[in-house]
Amino acid sequence: MNDLTGISREVSRITLIAHQSLNGKIMEIFAGLGVRTLFAENSRCVRQKVNTSFLGIPGLGMEFSDVATEIFRVTVPVAVADAVLCRLIKELELQIPGRGAVFAQELTEITRMDASEISCEGVDDLRLLKDLSLITGIQSKSGSGANLFRVALKLGVGVPVVSIGIGTGIRDRLGLLRVTISPEKELVYLMVPSHDADGLQRLLIEEGHLDRPGGGFLYQTPIRAGIVDPLIRIGRQEHAASIEQIIAAIDDLKKGTAWRKRFFGMESNYDSSGQPVYTHREIGFLCHEGEGDAFVHAAMQAGAEGATIARLRAIRLAGDKKGHSVPCEYGILCVASPLEQQILAALSEVAARREDSEWVLQSQIACSVFAHKRN
Amino acid sequence: MALPDRIHIPFRVAVSMIWNYARVRIYEQIRSVAFIILYLVAFKIVVLNEPPTNALQVSAGIGMVVLGLAFFLEGLFLGLMPLGERVGLQLPQRCNIAVIMGFGLLLGVSATLAEPAIAALRLAGITVTPWETPLLYRLLEAETDKLVMSIGAGVGFAVAFGMVRFYWGVSIKPFIYFLVPVLLAMTAVFSRDENLCHILNLAWDTGGVTTGPVTVPLVLAMGIGVSRSAGKHEGTASGFGIVALASLFPVIGVLCMGAWLNSSTPRPVPAAEFFSAGNRVNAMKLVKNEKDLEAIAFQRGDEAARRSFYGHQLNYEAALRIVADNEKRSELLGALSLNDWLVRRASKNERAMVALEMSGRPAAQGVAALDSAEVMKNEAKLAFRAVVPLVMLLVFILVVVLRDKPRRTDEVLLGILFALAGMGILTSGIRLGLGPLGDQVGRPLPQVFRSETHEEGRIILEPFDLGSVLTSFSQSGAVSRFFYLQDRKGIPHPVPFDATRFDQKARRYEHIVERPPMFGPELTMIGIALVFVFAFGMGxxxxVAEPALSALGATVEDLTVGTVKKSGVIYTVSLGVGMGLVAGVARILYSIPVVWLLLPSYLIVMILTYFSEDDFAGIAWDSGGVTTGPITVPLVLAMGLGIGGELNVVDGFGIVAMASVFPILTMLIYGIIVQMRQRQLLQAQTEVNGDE
Structure with a gap:
């Protein structure tokens, strides 16, 4: 990649999803690790609630319980990724169901910002699950299909983490008529065992009626290592240990999720050697608020269909502006692998024109992309 | 860089897209308005036992309300709020705090000048008299510009301090802990002064009234922008709290203005003394000229006031002749109709004299129906005034000072257009439909708790034939005379004959139609309970239909990524307003001093604030300010005036103040419950582990 625009490097992106009241502690831990900038995004965890509504007070009597969570993203050198994961799990007690989840993904990063000097040692490898996939679903908020997170909960897939984004793409090519289409999207993140990812994704598509126009968009990205939050259901517990606690314990013992496999004979997306076929790329860009449109337009010129832009905050953990945050935009595109280079080039070109602002481009492999195509 | 080719949409597809888009939004508004409409109609039919009148115009007006709401809200989301947020995002990056504060001040003042909230206050004070409450009258009628200035300054300071808060990431709590006790102390002190105690209700009401449907979303969006951009706040839902300050600062402004004017304002005196020639110097401090004083004697005074004003019997009678004159009447009665004047202001003598005078003249024409075209033109003008100057100010700041432009200029322009059209259609619809409907229910409402018969109107029977009068005997043999009168349906009813009302020469008989109490002479408790139920449902x-609340709810849901639902916010706030109206009506019915209601409720609210998270405290306090908008005010005022007028209360104020504090209370409780539920999960899990 062109050195004038930025440095291209292989990194691990740590994604931490945790209860909002842990924010202060999380920032301390990351600052202690030597992280300079932390990207935070508001989100919510949706869980099933078993008990009945409280006096029928409006807004509370729902069968789904939302908990405000925060998604933190930070990139670290590949070498220390596992150690950072273990430190986070230990300090935040993520092994207890209900506190959060954390995982690392490998990707290529292009940026002018300096890499964080992370010092972290002591890998406690036992805790980490190595066979996970991340299903990312992007669905119109006012769409016709059933909510993805509801389906995921119904199927016991995992705890869905939902954040909000704005869709751009075809909508922008409609002229003023675009106001008739709501741009609000829900981004649903699901951590699933990779053996079952395709089967679960197929179930999600069928049960969630995503195979209809405007239903949504789904793809998988591999997870290097991580820990899931198994607390799907909250409410009164009728046994000595909840099913979630048992699953967590067995995952821990077996050091994997393969024992949970429930779909057999569905390895269609795997090649002859048993490896998944990564036909797509998830490209993400981080930039200052208000600059996202230029990136999206460039990517669309280069062949992308559109992008989903989420708002997040870049929190400074070091330097003279310590503790301050800058509003940022995080755009996600999912494109076929052959398009990757030309889109990255187009994005870098836009980025190169931004002399005084920070930006990051990220690219990682993706597979099993599903989108409804109108024929 | 141009986008890939624009997609051409065939006309038919475009129409169906627009139809789907419009349908969803209109359906949403139908749902939000349905409750109040059905409620009013049901109350009218079931309790007041009358069918709604003027149904065609009212239905058309309600249709306009739905359409206007849909347009206005879409305009807010498309144009006004993105514009406000953009300005908010850019301000801290390009300007220092002094400039931001100055801009906030300017915005607050112009928002007050733009939105015609003062009109609503003056309507509430239509019965205020310069002799009973001179200071209140002076602020409302004589020196309105001073009142507007003090409110404007209050809102301006509120926005400026709100900006400071976001810039430095200060919590709203210290502001509340400081402002509310100061306000309560001022209220307590002022309530001991015979003049100042009457402006307390007005002052507390201004807090709720000033923040209108255009200001709230704009200020909210801007606050969120500034808060995000300044980046010194760690919470998720920061950006709230300006509206809350904008409900507190104007109260201080009005109270200070009142205190300043108090020394130069005459003391309250009886009406007769006020209008006497000897008091003319003092009276002229409050009223511009003698002509106005004369009009006030008719519009707000009683017989004693008028006699005192004219001094001489002949002058007085000449004035009554003017009242009887169809053409010259408005000189004295202003907008008041003759019938209203006869029922509300005139004494028995005066009624008789005017009736005598009227006999020779042609009967007065029926009350002119509201001219829809005129109303719409007028409301369009007001909508323009409410939307355009504020938007222009923001656009000016964005384009000229910040050298930036909205993210999607065409969308923002369309949004502003929508907001403008929506506001015009909405307020016309309220004037033509919802307002009259509320009036039809609100004004006769006191009937349900009244325990004595009440004169409803007079019927002149001419020529009257004495031969039609019949005689009846009681058990003890006493003689009484009666005749038959048909009701509207044509069924004859016996009515007593009163010989004194029969004019032998003109062969005229004047029959007084009386309305018996609805629940019998003793059963007023049921009536009062019904009034409370009505007030609650009305609030x-x-x-629920208020657009500013809808905008607040959507913003809260958006910022909390759906953990706090829009519907939850709307219903909780509406519940609070309902409770507030019950308290406000109770205040009027039992004439409870405003201090006794404000003090405890604000104390509870402050305690709850202490236990709330910063973000939710901001949201809750903001919801107190958004509750009074274009839909609530006319309906609530109709009710307040109906009840207040019946009980001869000085003014209809104080209801809005109550409707502002109770939503804060319910929202704080709601927030604390949500917080508890969110933390429950985390704490339960931590306890298992036994640390932290």
Missing amino acids: YGST
């Missing part, structure tokens, strides 16, 4: 229903 709840009209708040």
Whole structure:
């Protein structure tokens, strides 16, 4: 990649999803690790609630319980990724169901910002699950299909983490008529065992009626290592240990999720050697608020269909502006692998024109992309 | 860089897209308005036992309300709020705090000048008299510009301090802990002064009234922008709290203005003394000229006031002749109709004299129906005034000072257009439909708790034939005379004959139609309970439809990524407004001093604030200010005036103040419950582990 625009490097992106009241502690831990900038995004965890509504007070009597969570993203050198994961799990007690989840993904990063000097040692490898996939679903908020997170909960897939984004793409090519289409999207993140990812994704598509126009968009990205939050259901517990606690314990013992496999004979997306076929790329860009449109337009010129832009905050953990945050935009595109280079080039070109602002481009492999195509 | 080719949409597809888009939004508004409409109609039919009148115009007006709401809200989301947020995002990056504060001050003042909230206050004070409450009259009628200035300054300071808060990431709590006790102390002190105690209700009401449907979303969006951009706040839902300050600062402004004017304002005196020639110097401090004083004697005074004003019997009678004159009447009565004047202001003598005078003249024409075209033109003008100057100010700041442009200029322009059209259609619809409907229910409402018969109107029977009068005997043999009168349906009813009302020469008989008490002479408790139920439903229903609340709810849901739902916010706030109206009506019915209601409720609210998270405290306090908008105010005022007028209360104020504090209370409780539920999970899990 062109050195004038930025440095291209292989990194691990740590994604931490945790209860909002842990924010202060999380920032301390990351600052202690030597992280300079932390990207935070508001989100919510949706869980099933078993008990009945409280006096029928409006807004509370729902069968789904939302908990405000925060998604933190930070990139670290590949070498220390596992150690950072273990430190986070230990300090935040993520092994207890209900506190959060954390995982690392490998990707290529292009940026002018300096890499964080992370010092972290002591890998406690036992805790980490190595066979996970991340299903990312992007669905119109006012769409016709059933909510993805509801389906995921119904199927016991995992705890869905939902954040909000704005869709751009075809909508922008409609002229003023675009106001008739709501741009609000829900981004649903699901951590699933990779053996079952395709089967679960197929179930999600069928049960969630995503195979209809405007239903949504789904793809998988591999997870290097991580820990899931198994607390799907909250409410009164009728046994000595909840099913979630048992699953967590067995995952821990077996050091994997393969024992949970429930779909057999569905390895269609795997090649002859048993490896998944990564036909797509998830490209993400981080930039200052208000600059996202230029990136999206460039990517669309280069062949992308559109992008989903989420708002997040870049929190400074070091330097003279310590503790301050800058509003940022995080755009996600999912494109076929052959398009990757030309889109990255187009994005870098836009980025190169931004002399005084920070930006990051990220690219990682993706597979099993599903989108409804109108024929 | 141009986008890939624009997609051409065939006309038919475009129409169906627009139809789907419009349908969803209109359906949403139908649902939000349905409750209040059905409630009013049901109350009218079931309790007041009358069918709604003027149904065609009212239905058309309600249709306009739905359409206007849909347009206005879409305009807010498309144009006004993105514009406000953009300005908010850019301000801290390009300007220092002094400039931001100055801009906030300017915005607050112009928002007050733009939105015609003062009109609503003056309507509430239509019965205020310069002799009973001179200071209140002076602020409302004589020196309105001073009142507007003090409110404007209050809102301006509120926005400026709000900006400071976001810039440095300060919590709203210290502001509340400081401002509320100061306000309560001022209220307590002022309530001991015979003049100042009457402006307390007005002052507390201004807090709720000033923040209108255009200001709230704009200020909210801007606050969120500034808060995000300044980046010194760690919470998720920061950006709230300006509206809350904008409900507190104007109260201080009005109270200070009142205190300043108090020394130069005459003391309250009886009406007769006020209008006497000897008091003319003092009276002229409050009223511009003698002509106005004369009009006030008719519009707001009683017989004693008028006699005192004219001094001489002949002058007095000449004035009454003017009242009887169809053409010259408005000189004295202003907008008041003759019938209203006869029922509300005139004494028995005066009624007789005017009736005598009227006999020779042709009967007065029926009350002119509201001219829809005129109303719409007028409301369009007001909508323009409410939307355009504020938007222009923001656009000016964005384009000229910040050298930036909205993210999607065409969308923002369309949004502003929508907001403008929506505001015009909405307020016309309220004037033509919802307002009259509320009036039809609100004004006769006192009937349900009244325990004595009440004169409803007079019927002149001419020529009257004495031969039609019949005689009846009681058990003890006493003689009484009666005749038959048909009701509207044509069924004859016996009515007593009063010989004194029969004019032998003109062969005229004047029959007084009396309305018996609805629940018998003793059963007023049921009536009062019904009034409370009505007040609650009215507050709840009209708040659910309020556009500013809808905008607040959507913003809260968006910022909390759906953990706090829009519907939850709307219903909780509406519940609070309903409760507030019950308290406000109780205040009027039992004439409870405003201090006794404000003090405890604000104390509870402050305690709850202490236990709330910063973000939710901001949201809750903001919801107190958004509750009074274009839908609530006319409906609530109709009710307040109906009840207040019946009980001869000085003014209809104080209801809005109550409707502002109770939503804060319910929202704080709601927030604390949500917080508890969110933390429950985390704490339960931590306890298992036994640390932290």
